[in-house]
Amino acid sequence: xxxxxTGNYASAYGAKLSRAEVIAAYPITPQTSIVEKLADMVSAGxxxxxxxxxxxxxxxxxxxxxxxxxxxxxxxxxxxxxxxxMHEVLMWASGARLPIVMTNVxxxxxxxxxxxxxxxxxxAQRDTGWLQFFCQSNQEVLDTIIMAYKVCESKSVMLxxxxxxxxxxxxxxxxxxxxxxxxxxxxxxxxxEPEFKLEPGKAxxxxxxxxxxxxxxxxxKAMLAMKDAHDRFLRVEQEFKQVFGREHGGxxxxxxCDDAEVVLxxxxxxxxxxxxxxxxxxxxxxxxxxxxxxAFRPFPHDEVRALASKVAGLAVLDRSYTFGxxxxxxxxxxxxxxxxxxxxxxxxxxxxxxxxxITPRILERIFEDMLLVAKRPEEGEVEWVDVAGLPKxxx
Amino acid sequence: xxxxxxELPLTPISDAPSTINLTGYWRVIRPVVDKEKxxxxxxxxxxxxxxxxxxxxxxxxxxxxxxKGCGICAHECPSKCITMVQxxxx
Numbered sequence: 001x002x003x004x005x006t007g008n009y010a011s012a013y014g015a016k017l018s019r020a021e022v023i024a025a026y027p028i029t030p031q032t033s034i035v036e037k038l039a040d041m042v043s044a045g046x047x048x049x050x051x052x053x054x055x056x057x058x059x060x061x062x063x064x065x066x067x068x069x070x071x072x073x074x075x076x077x078x079x080x081x082x083x084x085x086m087h088e089v090l091m092w093a094s095g096a097r098l099p100i101v102m103t104n105v106x107x108x109x110x111x112x113x114x115x116x117x118x119x120x121x122x123x124a125q126r127d128t129g130w131l132q133f134f135c136q137s138n139q140e141v142l143d144t145i146i147m148a149y150k151v152c153e154s155k156s157v158m159l160x161x162x163x164x165x166x167x168x169x170x171x172x173x174x175x176x177x178x179x180x181x182x183x184x185x186x187x188x189x190x191x192x193e194p195e196f197k198l199e200p201g202k203a204x205x206x207x208x209x210x211x212x213x214x215x216x217x218x219x220x221k222a223m224l225a226m227k228d229a230h231d232r233f234l235r236v237e238q239e240f241k242q243v244f245g246r247e248h249g250g251x252x253x254x255x256x257c258d259d260a261e262v263v264l265x266x267x268x269x270x271x272x273x274x275x276x277x278x279x280x281x282x283x284x285x286x287x288x289x290x291x292x293x294x295a296f297r298p299f300p301h302d303e304v305r306a307l308a309s310k311v312a313g314l315a316v317l318d319r320s321y322t323f324g325x326x327x328x329x330x331x332x333x334x335x336x337x338x339x340x341x342x343x344x345x346x347x348x349x350x351x352x353x354x355x356x357x358i359t360p361r362i363l364e365r366i367f368e369d370m371l372l373v374a375k376r377p378e379e380g381e382v383e384w385v386d387v388a389g390l391p392k393x394x395x
Numbered sequence: 396x397x398x399x400x401x402e403l404p405l406t407p408i409s410d411a412p413s414t415i416n417l418t419g420y421w422r423v424i425r426p427v428v429d430k431e432k433x434x435x436x437x438x439x440x441x442x443x444x445x446x447x448x449x450x451x452x453x454x455x456x457x458x459x460x461x462x463k464g465c466g467i468c469a470h471e472c473p474s475k476c477i478t479m480v481q482x483x484x485x
Contacts, residue, residue, distance in 0.1 A: 097405040217400035
């Protein structure tokens with residue numbers, strides 16, 4: 001059934017179709033309508049879940065952790081300062097190997113206070129051991145939540161995942177979304193059966209102390225699991241395609257990258273705009289393409305390397321900035337590409353922070369700049385785009 | 396004995412409560428109760444941070460398997476009937 005809905009409702013339907021059994025959440029702009037919708041579904045009896053209103057995001061994640069240890073499929077959603085408040089327990093969730101799925105509505109960190117899109121909140125959770133999926137459309141949000149449960153709950157993964165939607169651009173913008181049949185989702189995603197769980201009358205401790213002689217072995221296992229999540233995700237998406245008839249492009253979606261001279265790498269909703277720009281430039285025979293990072297963790301290193309060895313220039317757009325370094329996507333891609341025999345010229349464009357519009361015109365200017373830079377590498381490989389006071393005009 | 400990563404579960408899981416860890420061996424000083432002087436006020440029992448005091452007819456008995464020897468009971472006792480004694484001494 002197709003319905004017009006916001007990204008937030010797509011998240012709520014994704015959790016409902018996945019039959020989340022425990023939902024613990026704290027409201028925060030612009031995530032609120034996700035948990036409001038889920039609370040409605042629970043109170044109307046459409047979703048058989050325990051809804052736990054908590055007093056903070058830290059508690060929301062702690063409640064999900066406890067419920068997941070008891071064998072329940074759990075879901076939560078947050079944004080920005082809510083996500084960063086969770087930071088400690090995010091580490092706990094992955095270390096305890098709990099396949100929790102959460103939506104993060106990616107929003108700028110304050111100050112300056114902002115409620116608009118920016119990836120700083122998600123990027124700041126890079127090292128927590130969570131899988132991270134950036135989405136371009138509301139359909140992808142819904143589909144990725146269902147796929148994320150299947151990937152995360154597989155025995156060789158058992159790690160949590162965050163599904164990332166851009167604040168307002170996806171969270172509060174309506175698009176047609178196909179809602180799959182519950183029966184089809186049920187056969188695609190069977191109920192959650194963990195190997196170990198807390199049971200009444202049986203004392204057990206999870207995540208207890210280990211001495212230095214055994215700590216590394218547990219971290220090594222998590223490393224293997226994250227590695228496995230890469231191939232597992234590709235397989236799950238193919239299976240999803242067979243059942244539901246659509247896919248979203250693996251861990252790194254490539255759009256018109258064949259024979260491209262310059263490729264823009266970006267994540268999130270801006271990729272939709274960038275595809276339009278690529279089409280317009282291709283119509284003028286300008287050889288450009290787009291690579292969209294869907295999974296930031298596990299990072300698609302092999303896919304990036306395969307792409308990089310075929311192009312003259314890689315423009316990496318980061319919607320966040322790591323102070324003292326560069327954009328995190330850029331740093332990651334540069335690290336991947338280092339081992340390529342033939343390396344493209346690379347440049348990092350910092351754009352769209354705090355909800356600043358990244359217009360088609362700006363993206364076109366980025367492509368034009370990169371086409372020049374690819375032939376004549378300039379000094380300085382990180383450029384801030386569209387900042388008032390800088391001499392360069394982007395609009 | 397050290398286990399290989401293949402032998403270990405996903406996360407450290409124990410099938411026993413943490414009471415299997417006898418933390419009393421951390422202790423260097425030990426509370427000794429003068430049961431004659433004890434007024435059965437149970438303040439020591441309320442203050443013990445480790446639940447290592449068991450009341451027998453209102454009089455404290457120290458569970459030395461878990462008492463870490465922090466001395467809070469001796470400090471709080473209004474009738475000064477608990478004294479901390481160096482381990483290894485009477």
